[in-house]
Amino acid sequence: MQRVVGVLPFAVAGAALLLDPATTGPARWNLLVQVVLFTLVAAIPGYLTRHVSYVDVAWPWGLVGIGVVTLVAADQLSGVLVAVAYLAMGARMGLWGLVMALKHGWWTPGAPKVELPRYRYQRRRWERQGFRSETWSVQYEIWLQGLANATVLAVPAFVVAADHERTLSAWTVVALALWAGSYVLESVADRQKQRFAARGERGTCDRGLWHYSRHPNYFFQWMQWNALVLLALPSLLTLLPDTALPVWVLLALGLCLVSWTLFVTLTKHTGARPAEYYSVQKRPDYKHYQATTNMFFPGPAKNTK
Template identity: 80%
Template sequence: MPRLSSMLPFALVGVALLLAPATNGSAGWNLLVQVVLFTLAAAIPGYLTRHVSYVDVAWPWGLVGIGVVTLLTADDLTAVTVGVSLAYLAMGLRMGLWSLALTMKHGWWKPGAPKVELPRYQYQRRRWERQGFRNETLSVQYEIWLQGLANATVLAVPAFLVAGDPQRPLSFWSVLALTLWVASFVLESVADKQKQQFAARGSRGTCDTGLWRYSRHPNYFFQWMQWNALVLLAVPSLLTLFSDTVLPVWVVLAAGLGLVSWTLYVTLTKHTGARPAEYYSLRKRPDYARYQATTNMFFPGPVKTQRDQ
């Protein structure tokens, strides 16, 4: 029952996307794309190996799918529609190419090759135990399809609202939102690069330089800000579609737009992001407890001193 209740908000938003005249075509094609992608790239290999990690391939390529569907189903390719599509393509390709290279490097797609679950999904198994979930096969499929459902519904809302608003001009608001997205995308990339450079130097301690000096997870924070930028970009289109959409459907779409930010925040701070990462960092790095005490977990801020604590 708890698992079904967690899927219900996504399902309601998906129904609203299919019922709204401006988004139903894009939503229908996206549902098909996500089902095929997650079945082939995650659900089947996950069933065969009992590993959730394949979803890290399916999820970002699902974002690519949303970007492609938006481009192909939009009534008119306005500058804003192209901008939101490119944002999804960039986010998806950046993570998708990395995850595909990682899984190929470790032989995940070779029959009989040993498979190692990613740490965040090893941590997920601890949650299953605490919550009393004993059926591993069911739990693996739940984790995979929860992310698939998110791609098919809530996470597609900004793109499909913009695509469903073909008369929208490139306004100051649109430029501001897209600029915020670009800046956040660049800063996420910078944070990842700084972490890679730190590791390449052979350092065994905790990376606390550059953006990592002000947040323990700046890459996650700026990934979240990219989604907030897309939410802001879609707000004018949501308001424009009010007159052509049945009120209950419009209300669910508005709630879905808000769920984009909330879903990514919970995911990046608790579900598969900061919390499992820090669980293992505390065990591998003796200085990580000090880093936790002096540096904000998610939102960037000044370094704390003992007097601040």
């Protein structure tokens, strides 16, 4: 039952996209793209190795798939720009995922497979929740992300692409500027962490953006999605007169679920919580870092005296 409930938000968003005549075409193509991609890249390898980490390759390239579908469907500048945003987010994370996969030989026959820490942490959750079938649990985690790509995460893109009368307004410019700034700052945070590690410094990275948040990369990734939601709001209102009210309400709910889903994912499911579980074990100074630095939302350092 717990896992059924976990699927419901995605079912709502998927129903909205498929029932709205303005979004049903892209939604169907995207569903096909995600099924093929996740089957070949994650589900089959996950079944053979009992590892979930293949998701880190499948889901960002799934964003690229959403971007391509949106680019084909769009006939105005705003639609093209939102497609470019998906392509940029997906390619950035997708290339990193491929590097990790090749480095650890995830698809190399006979090579030892290294599960990422966040998915090792998932196994602790499975034990606590009483899930005994590893095969089923691995497939559930993989296809839950595939379902997210096919539904919730596609809502902003397809809503904007469906608005054929949209012009480049001040609202659009502000939303895209917020997305671009957040994209750059996520990249900066990752780069600061990489430089810290490359210098061979011991302990916890608390430099730059990491001085204000323990997970600035996650925060700015979340802000990118919030920017896409803001970008889609005018188009959502434009669709209202030509959309059945129940379907429009589901579409609006699906748009709200974008921010909520990413927040829960980045703070609890596969983001901050599992990362910090292992950081505390590896770094003696991490508990002090936790006590003095905000977990997610950036802010000034806390005084523990």
